[in-house]
Amino acid sequence: MKNIKHSSKLHLVTTHLEALLNSQTLSYGAKLPSIRQLSRQLAVSTSTVVEAYERLLVQGLIYTRPGAGYYVAEKHNISDIHALKINPEREVDPLWISRQSLESSSDLLKPGCGWLPSSWMPEKLMRKAIKEVAQSSVTDLVTYPHPLGYLPLRQLLSRKASNSGVTVYAEQIMLMDSGTQALDLIFRLFLKDGDCVFIDDPCYFNFHALLKVHRLNIIAIPFEQDGPNIQAFQEAVQQWQPKLYLTNSALHNPTGAALSLYKAYQILKIVEQQHMVIIEDDIFADLEHHIAPRYAALGGFEHVIQVTSFSKTISAAIRCGAIMAKPIWIDRLINLKVATVFSHNTLNSKIIYAILTNSQYRRYVDHLKIKLQKHMTQTINRLTALDIQPWLIPTGGMFLWCQLPNQLNSTALSKACFKAGVMLAPGQVFSQSESAQHFLRFNVSQSQDPKIYQVLAENLSILTTDASR
Amino acid sequence: MKNIKHSSKLHLVTTHLEALLNSQTLSYGAKLPSIRQLSRQLAVSTSTVVEAYERLLVQGLIYTRPGAGYYVAEKHNISDIHALKINPEREVDPLWISRQSLESSSDLLKPGCGWLPSSWMPEKLMRKAIKEVAQSSVTDLVTYPHPLGYLPLRQLLSRKASNSGVTVYAEQIMLMDSGTQALDLIFRLFLKDGDCVFIDDPCYFNFHALLKVHRLNIIAIPFEQDGPNIQAFQEAVQQWQPKLYLTNSALHNPTGAALSLYKAYQILKIVEQQHMVIIEDDIFADLEHHIAPRYAALGGFEHVIQVTSFSKTISAAIRCGAIMAKPIWIDRLINLKVATVFSHNTLNSKIIYAILTNSQYRRYVDHLKIKLQKHMTQTINRLTALDIQPWLIPTGGMFLWCQLPNQLNSTALSKACFKAGVMLAPGQVFSQSESAQHFLRFNVSQSQDPKIYQVLAENLSILTTDASR
Numbered sequence: 001m002k003n004i005k006h007s008s009k010l011h012l013v014t015t016h017l018e019a020l021l022n023s024q025t026l027s028y029g030a031k032l033p034s035i036r037q038l039s040r041q042l043a044v045s046t047s048t049v050v051e052a053y054e055r056l057l058v059q060g061l062i063y064t065r066p067g068a069g070y071y072v073a074e075k076h077n078i079s080d081i082h083a084l085k086i087n088p089e090r091e092v093d094p095l096w097i098s099r100q101s102l103e104s105s106s107d108l109l110k111p112g113c114g115w116l117p118s119s120w121m122p123e124k125l126m127r128k129a130i131k132e133v134a135q136s137s138v139t140d141l142v143t144y145p146h147p148l149g150y151l152p153l154r155q156l157l158s159r160k161a162s163n164s165g166v167t168v169y170a171e172q173i174m175l176m177d178s179g180t181q182a183l184d185l186i187f188r189l190f191l192k193d194g195d196c197v198f199i200d201d202p203c204y205f206n207f208h209a210l211l212k213v214h215r216l217n218i219i220a221i222p223f224e225q226d227g228p229n230i231q232a233f234q235e236a237v238q239q240w241q242p243k244l245y246l247t248n249s250a251l252h253n254p255t256g257a258a259l260s261l262y263k264a265y266q267i268l269k270i271v272e273q274q275h276m277v278i279i280e281d282d283i284f285a286d287l288e289h290h291i292a293p294r295y296a297a298l299g300g301f302e303h304v305i306q307v308t309s310f311s312k313t314i315s316a317a318i319r320c321g322a323i324m325a326k327p328i329w330i331d332r333l334i335n336l337k338v339a340t341v342f343s344h345n346t347l348n349s350k351i352i353y354a355i356l357t358n359s360q361y362r363r364y365v366d367h368l369k370i371k372l373q374k375h376m377t378q379t380i381n382r383l384t385a386l387d388i389q390p391w392l393i394p395t396g397g398m399f400l401w402c403q404l405p406n407q408l409n410s411t412a413l414s415k416a417c418f419k420a421g422v423m424l425a426p427g428q429v430f431s432q433s434e435s436a437q438h439f440l441r442f443n444v445s446q447s448q449d450p451k452i453y454q455v456l457a458e459n460l461s462i463l464t465t466d467a468s469r
Numbered sequence: 470m471k472n473i474k475h476s477s478k479l480h481l482v483t484t485h486l487e488a489l490l491n492s493q494t495l496s497y498g499a500k501l502p503s504i505r506q507l508s509r510q511l512a513v514s515t516s517t518v519v520e521a522y523e524r525l526l527v528q529g530l531i532y533t534r535p536g537a538g539y540y541v542a543e544k545h546n547i548s549d550i551h552a553l554k555i556n557p558e559r560e561v562d563p564l565w566i567s568r569q570s571l572e573s574s575s576d577l578l579k580p581g582c583g584w585l586p587s588s589w590m591p592e593k594l595m596r597k598a599i600k601e602v603a604q605s606s607v608t609d610l611v612t613y614p615h616p617l618g619y620l621p622l623r624q625l626l627s628r629k630a631s632n633s634g635v636t637v638y639a640e641q642i643m644l645m646d647s648g649t650q651a652l653d654l655i656f657r658l659f660l661k662d663g664d665c666v667f668i669d670d671p672c673y674f675n676f677h678a679l680l681k682v683h684r685l686n687i688i689a690i691p692f693e694q695d696g697p698n699i700q701a702f703q704e705a706v707q708q709w710q711p712k713l714y715l716t717n718s719a720l721h722n723p724t725g726a727a728l729s730l731y732k733a734y735q736i737l738k739i740v741e742q743q744h745m746v747i748i749e750d751d752i753f754a755d756l757e758h759h760i761a762p763r764y765a766a767l768g769g770f771e772h773v774i775q776v777t778s779f780s781k782t783i784s785a786a787i788r789c790g791a792i793m794a795k796p797i798w799i800d801r802l803i804n805l806k807v808a809t810v811f812s813h814n815t816l817n818s819k820i821i822y823a824i825l826t827n828s829q830y831r832r833y834v835d836h837l838k839i840k841l842q843k844h845m846t847q848t849i850n851r852l853t854a855l856d857i858q859p860w861l862i863p864t865g866g867m868f869l870w871c872q873l874p875n876q877l878n879s880t881a882l883s884k885a886c887f888k889a890g891v892m893l894a895p896g897q898v899f900s901q902s903e904s905a906q907h908f909l910r911f912n913v914s915q916s917q918d919p920k921i922y923q924v925l926a927e928n929l930s931i932l933t934t935d936a937s938r
């Protein structure tokens with residue numbers, strides 16, 4: 001009871017002081033009422049006033065000179081003259097989708113983005129797990145973890161990997177702060193400026209952005225409905241002597257395609273012969289209905305490194321990813337990790353572990369997969385009604401790779417729709433090839449609002465008219 | 470009441486099943502009791518048995534075939550044949566301290582490490598803040614934040630910066646997952662293979678490790694008790710045309726020295742003339758008793774970038790850092806951030822904000838500074854008793870840079886003490902120069918155990934005898 005009273009009185013004083021500060025009548029350096037004055041004026045104890053001043057002090061809104069009272073601090077941060085504004089004319093490069101969707105306001109519709117709506121995510125599991133983690137030992141709360149990371153999570157990942165036929169020991173797994181960061185670290189292990197790397201054409205746009213930062217020679221191999229074109233891969237290997245091949249396993253981004261065992265075997269043989277390394281980004285594993293072959297299941301970890309993360313099915317707000325590789329590489333990756341990021345978020349690993357081991361999680365994922373399937377069908381129906389045709393009907397996941405009618409240009413369409421409040425994912429950001437310019441990637445979980453199809457229809461019709469002139 | 474009963478029954482079933490799995494009588498693929506059998510045997514409801522099986526399922530300890538019961542899963546992770554073992558003979562390079570102290574067991578004494586003991590950290594504030602953050606909006610819990618990060622924390626950092634005379638707008642601040650990651654990103658903006666960077670001699674060992682990853686030409690400028698040697702800096706600039714100068718402001722690591730305004734001005738003039746950039750790593754700001762000059766206070770952000778983090782005074786288990794730079798660089802840094810890590814931990818930013826704005830935080834830091842001061846005096850007394858002499862009496866912080874007697878070699882001493890369970894920080898990891906080989910860095914907060922001084926005394930005496938032979 002006493003606490004409630006104290007807190008309401010504290011609120012009174014704090015509100016009073018904030019009003020004073022915001023009134024602009026007191027400018028920088030102005031003296032604030034003394035503790036005694038204010039205590040008398042508002043009929044509260046001096047300790048309440050002291051507490052209120054302390055709170056404003058820690059927020060930097062006021063400052064103090066010992067023994068001489070409290071003063072108004074400078075108001076730097078009110079200005080927004082330096083605000084970074086979203087530029088709708090931004091060049092459509094591999095960073096276009098990320099930056100527009102991360103920086104834009106929440107009322108933008110985002111069928112082009114790569115994540116699920118908040119309302120689909122396991123909110124309750126998250127809250128419960130965070131509260132549990134608040135009870136951790138003090139060591140876990142405040143000190144650096146072992147560079148490999150939280151052992152129970154690594155052991156769990158080891159067991160989860162066996163679902164897709166992959167044998168990996170907990171000691172071969174290193175936790176990182178995200179899947180992207182994991183890829184970045186691996187590139188540092190193997191590559192230097194100008195080295196050649198293979199990617200799929202099309203592939204996840206951020207692979208382009210990341211490889212560009214490393215100043216690599218990027219060769220894109222045509223990706224077919226069951227994996228890369230073998231002949232193109234073989235020929236490009238002869239010509240370019242690549243060091244790495246970076247790909248998505250499970251559900252391919254952006255196409256939703258799954259690798260066939262036949263292609264996996266062909267590619268792996270070439271990779272082994274050439275002493276290349278396959279980086280297998282496995283972040284969509286939890287969304288699979290049928291388990292597609294993994295290079296790491298077929299060939300082990302001699303020439304393969306796997307990367308995974310939890311941003312797709314748990315949360316994008318807490319970052320956690322993992323690298324699975326052979327021990328000698330893990331040891332070198334630890335060196336690189338310590339040098340470039342020193343450590344990782346170990347509390348997040350514990351949150352992720354608490355969620356993954358909650359029996360509700362499996363039910364949530366099962367439900368999620370069914371929901372995605374339903375939205376997949378709906379989205380296909382609504383797009384084909386506009387003559388936007390899927391390249392492939394995916395067996396799971398959230399992505400649909402679609403071709404526009406009449407060879408229309410998806411970049412032009414995306415720019416026009418962005419101005420109308422709809423963020424699309426044009427083919428150009430996934431692929432440099434001519435043909436990709438007629439494609440779009442749709443995220444079926446973000447494609448429910450009818451406005452999306454209105455805006456699409458209107459702008460398709462404008463583009464068609466323009467094109468026929 | 471019902472829940473408690475259910476949970477104790479669930480515990481009964483889970484314990485029973487775990488005992489079965491651990492008994493080794495059931496090997497891979499063995500069928501487990503059916504739900505009905507177990508429910509009868511243990512006199513619990515079938516739903517309790519289902520729940521228990523679900524929990525083992527999500528942990529991957531068992532698997533199921535629909536309609537055909539539960540089976541024992543393969544036990545991959547029990548093996549530790551691939552375990553990474555600590556190598557006491559590891560080469561003493563800039564990663565030596567980090568890897569030995571991160572990977573070693575908790576009974577190692579670590580006067581050489583760079584952080585405070587767990588018991589010194591604000592455990593209660595942490596728990597409270599984490600619980601508060603568990604109540605965040607669902608959007609904050611599961612989705613990506615704006616690339617710049619949580620606005621209230623950036624506004625607070627803007628106000629905190631003014632304590633050291635630095636004017637920075639919230640829009641010029643970008644949150645990252647750590648100070649080290651922030652530095653890494655900045656290097657990517659400005660540098661390519663072979664470019665020249667200046668550091669202090671000695672400097673924080675991980676600067677060496679990080680710069681090495683970037684394959685840079687590293688030039689170390691002698692650091693004196695009030696900043697870099699101006700003449701050496703000037704001459705090296707002419708010779709090497711460096712692009713960056715990376716330094717610690719506030720309390721210099723490892724020396725504990727503070728920059729003088731005179732030197733700050735001289736260096737800044739050279740930097741501006743040469744169109745260089747100063748990277749000012751300001752992570753010890755909260756531990757200062759007297760506020761030392763900052764390059765960003767003197768020259769603004771035209772040629773200066775500041776980096777900060779919270780690992781020293783809040784927690785090393787949740788990662789959060791920040792970059793402060795001019796808007797045009799911030800925009801480019803966002804591109805690099807999205808490409809290389811995509812996003813950052815936004816829940817951590819909220820935890821940090823909750824702690825920093827708790828009025829207890831200021832009291833905790835005030836208390837911490839006094840405690841460090843006390844331990845500083847004690848450590849100096851105990852070291853000088855062994856004829857280990859401080860190079861400088863620092864005005865604050867946790868580090869003490871000391872010289873060994875009789876030109877003894879600190880690397881040899883550190884290797885010997887490591888075998889006796891004491892982890893030192895030999896000069897060689899902070900500096901390539903000859904003279905640093907007689908130095909050690911002590912962390913006064915980790916230097917309380919009398920065993921440290923016993924081990925030091927014994928090994929100093931062995932080394933002295935060896936040297937005089």
